[in-house]
Amino acid sequence: MSEDDELFAALGEAVAARADDDRRRAAAKAAFTWRTVDAELAELLHDSALDAGAAVRSVAAAPRTLSFGRRHDQDSVTLELEITDGDLLGQVIGEAIGTTQPGATTTVTVQRPGDADVEVAVDAGGFFTVPGVGTGPVRFRVQGAGAGMTTDWITL
């Protein structure tokens, strides 16, 4: 490669990087509007996508499983998710689920930037489904029986 071609290629990289930054800047700045200082934040405890061996296995066909909870809070619920072909099956696990008085419900809200929230009720076993959950940044809010919580953002 000639010196000119090397410089031209480096310049091309820099210009492409700037285009990426420009395209992402507005969304990055708008992220600040999602600030919720008082949320009980649940961290990602497990993600099958980062399992040892995920790198060397074909994982395209296997469901991705994720688990959120509050590591230092024994009373907190945990949220288990399984995503297969863009459909989500989830379970809210905690003592309070299914033991509350009739009429009281626990809900899970799927939040994505730029989209309306999707709220679903969990059944007596704590299960819920979100068909066509799609890809992109997402977080989940659990509200109702026991303590509410908001998960970290992740990319589906």
Added chain:
Amino acid sequence: MTVTEPLSTLVSAARKGDQHAWDTLVDRFLPLVGAVVRGHRLGAADGDDVSQTVWLRLVEHLDDLREPAALPGWIRTTTRHECLRVLAARGRMRPTDPQDEAGGLDAVEEDVAETALLAAERHAVLLAALAELPEARRDLLLLLLEDPPVAYEEISRRLGIPIGSIGPTRARALDQLRRTSALRGLAAGDAAPAEGGAR
């Protein structure tokens, strides 16, 4: 508030809800996120998703950063992990090649993280150099860099120059780029002994 503001000032203002301080943090670190994403060879849409997830997550974690100085490291690590998740979730993680002498995926990942910042700095210097060129030459280089490529006939029509002069003008523009103060500064800083053709 500008990009030269100390990190601690920006982080504490953002913690108090100052959108302008947040915007300044974004302007400062967006190139770092982009460099890590590119190092993992994500497609444009996945890269955009990862970038947005990283910024959304930072919004919620601003308060747990003990040291504002830890922010670049936090951004690098979070972006790297999110890239790996997305690659695995898409089933596009390439198998580790036993012939890779680099010591497997972890070693490669560390390398990606460390070189990301350098790449972002190099890009900034090249873009500053490009900004120094006269408009006509800058436009020609940008057209030649379009992806997908623009045909020479089209470039000739848009810039009003003969097809035959595109090649020579490109060479002159690159030569001029090398002589910009941005690139001369880089050469003087890092490769001074190379001046005059000595290696």
